[in-house]
Amino acid sequence: MSYQYRDIARQRLTKAKALLAAGDEDSLTYACLEARKCVEALAYDVLAYYLRDVSLKAMKLWQPDKVMKELIQIDPGADQSRILSMQTEPVGSDPPGQWVTIGEDRRLSAQRASKMYHQLGNYIHVPTIRQMEKSEPRDVSTIRKNVEQIVQELDHVVASTVWGVVLVDGITFTCVCETPIRRTQKFLDNGHQPQCGNCGQMFTVEHENGSEDWYFGPVRFNWFCDQCGIEREILQSKAELGLDVSCPACGLHAILGSITSWRVKQDKPDGAKTSPRQSGASPDCAGS
Template sequence: MSIYGVEDFLARAKAYIEIGDENALRHACLELRFSLESIVYQRLRKIGDKLPRSVYKSWQPQKALKLLLSFEPRADQDITLDICVETVDGAPSGNRQHIGDYKMFSVKWLNKSYNKLGKFLHLTSLSEDDSPPQINATDLQEILDEIERVSTASLVLTMNSITAVACAVCKSDMYVSLSQIEEGSVVECYKDSCGAKHNIVKLDEGRFTADRIGFQSVPCNKCGKSFSIEDVKHGELKDCWNCSQTHVVGWGYSAWPIPEKSTV
């Protein structure tokens, strides 16, 4: 069995693709989605206990893999691991021993393929009545081939350390990796109702801060707690993460200094 254990999903998908009618191909889509989810979620679990499953258990694979990439920028790239064998005197011999291969989907491919499979797991929407999406056995076979390629990996690598830090807005745990600290990344709160952005600023001796510098928060009109509005567009609705009070956010401007009213 492969390290990801998706053989049963792929075997059923192959059988459905061989049958080839629309009903069978829809079942193949479901099995292929299960395969993608299994591989991505297992890869994310390898980060360890520092990233609780509650952070990503309800996420679709695209968002989960994006999170993984924020921690490990090369996590969606194939890697071959070899070691150099030493001679008796401790000098490198030049002979290499193959340890294994790490394989993973690219984010771009995963986004495209996962969404394509999803189109055929629901009834056609009203907007698609005139040109419903066409399920295609050839497309499904190409997706299956890529999943099979990744499933032949012999290694699952994780190469980062992760630290928990409180969101400056809602106080929920966020998770910051060593690579994000080194690169001075922008990290978002994982709580969907918050999503506040933070600048990661490296200090000394491995320390860092998560600052809201350059980002905007306003107090809730009901509970008074601050909520982030940096990604809110003019006229958009935004719920308070604490009490769920809905707000409408609008931008405006005026001359400065404010002109004095003329008197007659």
């Protein structure tokens, strides 16, 4: 799927410029709103480059500062501008060619994007009670100056001729839903569990120092049927409240429930319900 966030950013920025040019205070407020949407679109544009690298949690984020913070955990350079150059390789005795600049992928830093976003939001919203108590007049000229500076910075980013450059050297594996997942070795070495950005499936990671092999195991919840004793399991991504997980061998009725973690509630052979067994509380119903 093609995401058109770069085009959205351009459209919002164009509207912000037109509203600033109107010169009145109401138009200034709406210019702040359009500029804020431009910041959002630029953050989502960068997020779209890392779809194989991000968790489902990151896909649900909408605040630009939180989006960039999540991306930096995966690629420390996700919020940094970079110049893309290329050269021809040497052939035989011929030396390599001259470096040719292709363009610059300009990005807002996470810190600057966060400041812009909250600053513009502050101009849009009604003053807080504390601000009203201070009786500080709204300095329109200062606000306009700050917004014009923000718009100028956004214009510099949007005008870049190259974008979407990702230089992450990651480890890729395939989720149970067939979606490719990529994470950097640093991310995995820090003990983080990868999560699929498509279905939300979590994975455990095994790796021996010095080995090039990585093993990714989908997290499952396990329990034993109280009537026939067979072991049951369900993928973490498939677990949902009220799901029927009745035993396929003996037919004992069971449903999946959750308080703070997923649990299984089973009927006794005589039809009465047993006490709930939480996935993290007993050895026969533990996540693996």
